[in-house]
Amino acid sequence: MAKKTALEASAPWVELTTTDEDWDAIDKETLVAMATQLHLIRAFEEEVLDLAGQKLINGPAHSSIGQEGGAVGSGFPLVGGDFVNGSHRGHHQFLAKAFGYVAPGGFDILGGVSDEIRTVLRRSLAEIAGLAQGYCRGRGGSMHLQWKEAGAMGTNAIVGGAVPFASGFGWSAKHAGTDNVSVTYFGDGAVNIGSVLETMNLAAAWKLPVCFFIENNHYAVSTTDTEATGESRLSGRGPGFGIPSWKVDGMDTVAVYLAMQEALEVMRSGGGPTVIEVDTYRHFHQNGPFPGSAFGYRTKDEEQSWKDRDPIAQMDAQLKRRGLLTDEEIAGLRKTSKKVMAEVAAELVEPDPEGKPGTNRIRPELWPDPGFIDVGIRGPEDLGDAKVREIADFAPDELEERKFVEVVAETMHRRMSEDDSIMVLGEDVHKLNGGSRGATKSLAVDFPDRTLGTPISEAAFTGLGGGVALDGRYYPVVELMYADFIWVAADQIFNQIAKARHMFGGDHDMAMAMRIKIGTKTGYGSQHSMDPAGILATSVGWRIIAPSSPLEYVGLLNAAMRLKDPVAVLEHDSDLYKETMTAPKEDFDFCLPVGQAAIRRAGSDVTVISYLSMVHRALEAVEEAGVDGEVIDLRWLDMASIDWDTIGESIRKTNKVLIVEQGSLGTSYGGWLADEIQRRFFDWLDAPIERVHGGEASPSISRVLEAAALAKTDDIVAALRSL
Numbered sequence: 001m002a003k004k005t006a007l008e009a010s011a012p013w014v015e016l017t018t019t020d021e022d023w024d025a026i027d028k029e030t031l032v033a034m035a036t037q038l039h040l041i042r043a044f045e046e047e048v049l050d051l052a053g054q055k056l057i058n059g060p061a062h063s064s065i066g067q068e069g070g071a072v073g074s075g076f077p078l079v080g081g082d083f084v085n086g087s088h089r090g091h092h093q094f095l096a097k098a099f100g101y102v103a104p105g106g107f108d109i110l111g112g113v114s115d116e117i118r119t120v121l122r123r124s125l126a127e128i129a130g131l132a133q134g135y136c137r138g139r140g141g142s143m144h145l146q147w148k149e150a151g152a153m154g155t156n157a158i159v160g161g162a163v164p165f166a167s168g169f170g171w172s173a174k175h176a177g178t179d180n181v182s183v184t185y186f187g188d189g190a191v192n193i194g195s196v197l198e199t200m201n202l203a204a205a206w207k208l209p210v211c212f213f214i215e216n217n218h219y220a221v222s223t224t225d226t227e228a229t230g231e232s233r234l235s236g237r238g239p240g241f242g243i244p245s246w247k248v249d250g251m252d253t254v255a256v257y258l259a260m261q262e263a264l265e266v267m268r269s270g271g272g273p274t275v276i277e278v279d280t281y282r283h284f285h286q287n288g289p290f291p292g293s294a295f296g297y298r299t300k301d302e303e304q305s306w307k308d309r310d311p312i313a314q315m316d317a318q319l320k321r322r323g324l325l326t327d328e329e330i331a332g333l334r335k336t337s338k339k340v341m342a343e344v345a346a347e348l349v350e351p352d353p354e355g356k357p358g359t360n361r362i363r364p365e366l367w368p369d370p371g372f373i374d375v376g377i378r379g380p381e382d383l384g385d386a387k388v389r390e391i392a393d394f395a396p397d398e399l400e401e402r403k404f405v406e407v408v409a410e411t412m413h414r415r416m417s418e419d420d421s422i423m424v425l426g427e428d429v430h431k432l433n434g435g436s437r438g439a440t441k442s443l444a445v446d447f448p449d450r451t452l453g454t455p456i457s458e459a460a461f462t463g464l465g466g467g468v469a470l471d472g473r474y475y476p477v478v479e480l481m482y483a484d485f486i487w488v489a490a491d492q493i494f495n496q497i498a499k500a501r502h503m504f505g506g507d508h509d510m511a512m513a514m515r516i517k518i519g520t521k522t523g524y525g526s527q528h529s530m531d532p533a534g535i536l537a538t539s540v541g542w543r544i545i546a547p548s549s550p551l552e553y554v555g556l557l558n559a560a561m562r563l564k565d566p567v568a569v570l571e572h573d574s575d576l577y578k579e580t581m582t583a584p585k586e587d588f589d590f591c592l593p594v595g596q597a598a599i600r601r602a603g604s605d606v607t608v609i610s611y612l613s614m615v616h617r618a619l620e621a622v623e624e625a626g627v628d629g630e631v632i633d634l635r636w637l638d639m640a641s642i643d644w645d646t647i648g649e650s651i652r653k654t655n656k657v658l659i660v661e662q663g664s665l666g667t668s669y670g671g672w673l674a675d676e677i678q679r680r681f682f683d684w685l686d687a688p689i690e691r692v693h694g695g696e697a698s699p700s701i702s703r704v705l706e707a708a709a710l711a712k713t714d715d716i717v718a719a720l721r722s723l
Contacts, residue, residue, distance in 0.1 A: 009239035015247040016262075018255045020321070026254060028324045030076070033106025034253055035315045035325075035333060037072045037099055040109070041092045042312060043337035044121060047345050048091065048128055048142075049289040056349060056362055058130055061142055064092035066251075066283040069311030070215055071096040073256025074183065074276065077264055080104065081178060083151045083169040083471075085162040086185035088143040089215075089282070090155030093185050095124060101150035110332055113340045122344045129348060132368040136505035139368075146504040153470060154504055158495050159220075160186055160193030163212070164460050165496065167199050168467015170208035170273075172474055175423075175449070179268040181209040182467075189220030191234045195491065198460035200273070204241040205455060207272035211263050212238070214277040215250065221286045222297035238275030250278025251309045254318075281306035376506015377540055378640055379564035381594040386562055389590040391551050391598065399551075400585045405577040407550035407584075409434055409441040411557055412477065414588040416447050419475070422561075423468070425452040425461055426479030426515075436481060437517065437577055458489035462514070466497040469512035469566065477513045482524070483532040483570075486516070497566050498541030509564035510541075513557070518612070520662055520710055521574040526698035529706075531663025533611070533637050536568050537672055543567040544637040546611040548576075550583035555592030556635060562591065570637075575613035575662075595636050597643035599650070603630035606723050607650040609673070610660040611637060614711065618660045621716035629720060630654055637669065648681055655686040656723050662711050664694045692719050 023031075045065045052061040064071070067089070075096030078084070084097045099107070102116040109117070127134025128142045135147045146154040153169060156162035166184030173180040190196050191214060203210045214234050218225050225232045238245030244266055246259040256278055263274035283303070285292050292298035319325040325333075352361040416422045424443055426435070430453035434441030444451040454461040458480065465476035480486065486493055493514070501510045519528040536544050543565050547553035553571075560567040571577070584590075601619055605628040610618045615633045622629040630650050636642055651657060657677055659670040674689045692715045699709040 010242045011239050011244045013235065013239045013245045013247075016255055016259045017249060018252055018258065022258065023254055023318045024322065030106060031315070031319060031324060032108045034072050034076055034257070035319060036106070036108045037076075037096060038068045038253065038312045038315055039333040039337040040099075040117075040121070040340075041068045041071065041095050043341045044095060044125070045091060047125065047341040049284075051129065051345065051349070053289055054360055056360065057128060057142065059141055060088070060287040061128070062089040062287055063282065063284045063289075064089055066306065066310065067215060067217060067280045068092050069253040070213070070250040070256050070278040070280050073253040074213055074260045075100055076106070076257055077260050078183065079180070080151060081180040083153050083166070083173070083180070083182040084185065085153045085166055085169075086155040087159065087162065087187055087190065088155065088157050089187065090145060090185060091124070091128070091142070094145040094147070094152050094155060095120065097152045098124070098147055098150050109336045109340070110329060113336065118340065118344065121340065122347060125344055126348060126366070129362060130368075131348065131362065131366045133366065136503070137368055137372065139503055139505055144503050148508055154500070158491055160190035160196045161491055161496055162186070163190070163196045164199045164463020164492055165467035165470060166210050167203050167208055167460065168464040168469070168476070169471050170203065170210040171206070171464060172468050172471040174209055176473060179209075181211060181264060181267045183211040183213055185213045185215060187220065188214065188216045188218060188225045188234055189223075189228070191237060192229060195459035195463065197237065198455070198457035199463065200237065200241045200243060200275075202455055202457060202460045202464065203273040204243050207270065209267035210273040211260075211267065212243070212273065212275045214275065215280055216277055217280050217282045219282070219286075219292065219297070222292070222295065233277070235275050235277035243273050243275050244271070245275035245277070247277045248279070250280030251306070251311045251314060253311050253315055283307065377502045378543065379501075379509060381563065381641075383559060383562050383591050383594065386558070386591040387589060388593055389555065390592065391555075394551070394584065398585055398587060399582050401580050402550060402583040403577070404550050404553070404579050404581055405438050406441075407553055408439045408571065408577075409443070411554050411588055412440065413442055413446065415558070415561060416443065416450065418589075420450070421473065422475045422477060423450040423452065424477045424479065425454050425465060427454055427456055427481050429453055429479055435479065437573060439515070439517075439571070439577075440479070458485050459492055462489040463492040463496060465512055465514070466492055466500065466510075469497070469510045470500055470508065472509060472511075475511055475561065477515060479515045481517060482519045482528040483516045484527050484530050486532050486535065494539045498539045501565070502541065510566050511564045512566050513561060513569055514566065515569045515571060517571050517573050519573050520699060521706065523701060523703065523706065525701040529699040530667055531661065531669070532568070532667070533570060533661070533669035534663070534667045534672060537637055537639065537669055540639070541566065542638060543641055544570065546570045546635060546637050548612055548615040548633050548635075549581050552592065552633075552635060554584055554588055555590055558589065559591035559594050563594070570612060572613045592635070595641040595643055597635055597646045598633045599630060599646065600633050601629065601631040603628040604654055605629055606656040606658055606720065607632065607647070607654045608658045608660060608720075609634060609647065611635070612662070614660050614662050617713045618716055621713050621720060624713070625717045625720040627720045627723075629658070644680065647677065651677070651681045652684050655684055657685065657689045658716070658719055658723060659689065659691045660711065660716055661693050664698055664709070665696045668693050687723060690719050690723055692716050
């Protein structure tokens with residue numbers, strides 16, 4: 001008969017509850033300060049709902065009324081250098097962190113409200129209303145609140161979307177030698193998101209000081225936690241990753257406070273991540289001023305049972321029981337909170353002269369200037385004191401023949417040796433003598449603490465890189481083993497990293513690189529062979545470089561890494577990595593100009609535009625076809641950096657255009673490029689723009705079918721002769 005042995009989790013999982021003795025052990029100043037925050041946050045949220053009811057809030061207003069205890073209890077022990085981020089329902093957590101930043105150790109309002117606290121309330125409310133004086137200049141609104149200086153790194157409209165960034169904040173804090181921590185707040189719905197679980201695993205593997213704080217209000221819109229998962233004790237996710245976990249009554253502010261203190265002791269002492277689940281309840285529906293019962297998915301009795309345990313009522317009762325505040329003083333907290341919020345709101349609204357009597361409008365002078373719409377999408381194209389050279393500037397004795405992939409590795413080695421803020425992460429980058437193709441060779445040997453081999457979890461480690469970039473102390477270089485994996489990490493790449501600078505006001509940098517290997521002609525088939533240029537170009541925020549030679553690789557990467565934006569570095573595997581080409585002997589520090597294409601061959605018959613390995617195919621095809629084609633190597637592919645001057649000058653000379661790329665029709669970069677060229681240069685075109693690209697289907701495993709799916713020199717020759 002088989003022997004069975006009961007197994008135990010490697011990390012503790014406990015439920016923490018309080019008694020009156022726990023409340024009695026906390027000093028008056030701390031309890032009054034927490035009560036003050038509870039009342040202020042409640043009054044703030046009520047004012048938000050009132051403005052929303054007047055249709056003065058554009059978009060949703062996800063109220064946290066009923067959930068203040070979790071935010072105040074967890075936020076009170078944090079210090080200014082700690083980080084928080086959160087979800088769409090994050091006003092209360094943002095305010096708790098901001099209060100702690102401007103008034104460390106707490107405050108009360110019985111003697112009046114300070115200017116610093118008023119400013120926090122006013123700027124937060126202004127942001128939710130979409131006004132210029134908001135923390136994100138009105139771009140963030142209710143769901144994207146950020147005050148980076150206070151460690152409030154941004155709330156997030158994508159369920160679970162903020163969680164991977166939090167691991168980046170934690171990595172930066174740990175690597176910098178501080179004991180600061182990162183707290184990421186999310187709800188019961190996000191617990192089942194893949195990127196959240198990936199990040200728990202990554203944080204546990206690397207012992208990052210990240211608290212995964214689960215606000216379990218039991219409803220993801222209207223779907224209950226018991227419907228959504230087989231284990232509705234959501235803190236149980238923690239022990240599965242070896243993470244110490246607490247389950248707490250979120251309506252009990254002190255219970256949350258004590259649990260967070262215990263979690264902080266673990267994290268600040270190097271013990272790695274923690275999980276805290278608070279059982280809580282939102283008084284209202286997912287969005288707006290109506291209760292859930294109005295929509296039929298909750299009962300009024302259920303709602304009342306939770307209101308009877310309201311965190312403010314519990315706090316007030318304990319203050320009264322201990323004789324710390326009188327009934328009059330407790331009422332004063334409520335009255336003063338409502339009064340200051342009414343005053344703050346009055347600074348933002350005025351009677352509507354064109355509306356019905358009693359209606360208000362936002363003060364017109366507070367709206368952002370419409371011209372601000374695209375400001376801050378990316379940083380300036382400033383290379384500082386960099387040595388800028390073009391390829392033609394190199395003397396023959398400065399060059400030698402080397403394999404492309406060797407230059408890829410040496411360029412990053414040079415950058416990491418010169419700048420100890422650079423860290424590299426990705427799958428197997430620390431092993432196999434430089435990853436799967438040797439592109440990170442020697443990095444792990446010489447920079448072991450900054451060359452990080454990750455789990456197979458693209459969403460988690462790409463998002464970690466985004467968090468490191470947002471923190472700003474380090475420069476992350478994320479490697480995606482194959483371009484197709486952008487889909488696995490798509491939320492982090494497109495919704496988070498690409499939008500972070502602009503969405504949060506346009507003032508902070510997002511400097512990072514994402515090296516992407518394009519696996520065409522490797523025999524890896526449909527899911528490892530895409531050219532991502534066309535997809536990435538549609539995402540405002542990313543810069544894209546596409547080096548066609550080792551010399552270009554050095555100059556383009558150096559230039560890109562001096563910018564303060566996320567940059568995608570496209571690298572052709574089979575078509576370029578193994579090729580021996582001209583490379584610098586010693587100068588691995590020069591930069592190519594930002595946003596400048598290169599003319600590889602001058603001509604007068606047709607303008608041939610290409611990038612990566614297809615530049616070489618285009619040059620071959622021009623000679624074979626006997627056409628006097630002018631071949632342009634784009635080098636920079638993103639909308640902001642593409643060299644329209646060089647393209648336009650060539651088109652005015654040739655009056656014909658052929659766009660050449662290797663990838664599939666569906667993800668084609670050339671489709672966007674052709675449309676933009678015809679809009680800009682239609683008057684100089686004597687013929688329709690022609691394109692050479694791969695087939696409709698992705699490349700297959702079969703050598704014959706793979707070759708048939710990809711654009712070739714013969715295809716370019718045929719197109720040139722047709723033109």
